[in-house]
Amino acid sequence: MTTLPKPRQPELKTSLPGPKTAAIMERDAQHLSTSYMRPYPFVPDHGEGVWLTDVDGNTMLDFFAGIAVSTTGHAHPHVVKAVQEQVTRFTHVCLTDYPQEITTSLAERMVKHVEKPGEKWRVFFGNSGAEAVEAAVKLARNHTGRSHIISTIGSFHGRTYGAITLTGSKTKYKRGFGPLLPNVSHVPYPNPFRPPLGATAGTCGQAVIDHIEGLFQTIIPADEVAAIIIEPMQGEGGYIVPPADFLPKLRSLCDRHGIMLIFDEVQAGMGRSGKMYSFQHFDGQNGMNCQPDIITVAKGIASGMPISAMLAKESVMTWPVGSHGSTYGGNPVAAAAAHATLDLLEGVVKHSGCGDSLxxxxxxxxxxxxxxxxxxxxxxxxxxxxxxxxxxxxxxxxxxxxxxxxxxxxxxxxxxxxxxxxxxxxxxxxxxxSPPLILTREEAxxxxxxxxxxxxxxx
Ligand SMILES: Cc1ncc(COP(=O)(O)O)c(C=O)c1O
Missing domain, CATH: 3.90.1150.10 (Aspartate Aminotransferase, domain 1)
Known part of the structure; x- marks a missing residue:
């Protein structure tokens, strides 16, 4: 009888924190920003796949992927090779002023996952999720000539001024930082486990739609609303999936009033939900459509290299030349990592033990x-x-x-x-x-x- 090898297990060589970890945490506490949180005593030294080893040699199983970022795990050979090759060619020129093939082809590749027949999309590249969100809101205001933005309670959109204004998950992100962006309102998120507005799991989607229509009658003139921004699956707010009818109904509401629909896919996007973008679980179901006008992505896009993207329909991306840009946005090394990540997500390159694609x-x-x-x-x-x-x-x-x-x-x-x-x-x-997407059934x-x-x- 053959015995199967025992699956790999975490290996804890010291009590936690180990001595080297404790020493670095002490220095960290002395010199780094007082705003950083340190909930777990762990200082990484190196990683391999879904495993991370700390400076004391303790190896842990990674079930959070650096907040849904390390899509391909740690030090994936295909990503490492792509980064190394690009570093030896050039590391920066500035995409705002000069095109570079690696980002042109990345944009071409990314829009393919969202374009429908007869539709064309364009891409703006930034460095972080918050920057993608800022770009989305600026574009929506610029395109519509309207100023009001509606966001949701429980949402997280980042830490820059626009993004914290939109964020609705915790007051600590805003306390002491005001005044924030004017003309931003928050509406409930349809959480089927804790339905808002006195609704039930089945009716909370419609209840939120009715609530927004009510605001348009009483408080916010609909023709002054530039955009509604929402996470199609809410991340920081509690990993919440809305009822299936909600996003298509929100799409219809936006169409009725000429409002841009922005889906913030920074946390749930790039394959994490099992589809490239999480809204695609609802789009096209029962003949209902919820294709947005603008999408923001970051986190899982490049396995940890800093790059983000704001995708918009060509008919919406009407801001003029020079109106928006970024020195580092679309950096070629990060773009190389994004290509390699997409190779694995799409299954152009296979990862052993993970079926056809990540x-x-x-x-x-x-x-x-x-x-x-x-x-x-x-x-x-x-x-x-x-x-x-x-x-x-x-x-x-x-x-x-x-x-x-x-x-x-x-x-x-x-x-x-x-x-x-x-x-x-x-x-x-x-x-x-939110583990790396290379997690096998055995590791799970x-x-x-x-x-x-x-x-x-x-x-
Ligand atoms: C949905 C969503 N949007 C935006 C952001 C901000 O991204 P970043 O921290 O890269 O600025 C986050 C980060 O957690 C997020 O989850």
């Missing part, structure tokens, strides 16, 4: 993780909800009477970390599971076993 792997292994987590709810009644799509999965902790239990979530998150599973919280009481099972063990220890 997007397919995200869908299949994500479905396995969700099914296992849902099964765990029977043993752990404090897991109130398991939701998501692909490898964009949220696990909400609740009190016995169903309220969000942030304290229990924090304890669970730390218990998982102490057992060698890197994870991250979001929302009021949610752990987000290892992570789930660690989670189970940590949750049992809580009981």
């Amino acid at each position: 997007m397919e792997n995200a869908a299949q292994v994500g479905e396995f993780i969700m099914a296992e987590l849902k099964a765990m709810q029977a043993e752990f009644p404090f897991i109130g909800d398991v939701r998501g799509a692909g490898m964009f999965i949220g696990l909400e902790f609740v009190t016995p009477d169903g309220r969000p239990d942030g304290k229990l979530r924090d304890a669970a998150s730390m218990a998982m970390f102490e057992r060698g599973l890197l994870n991250l919280d979001c929302g009021e009481a949610v752990i987000r599971i 099972a290892t992570g789930l076993e660690i989670m189970r063990d940590a949750l049992r220890a809580l009981k």
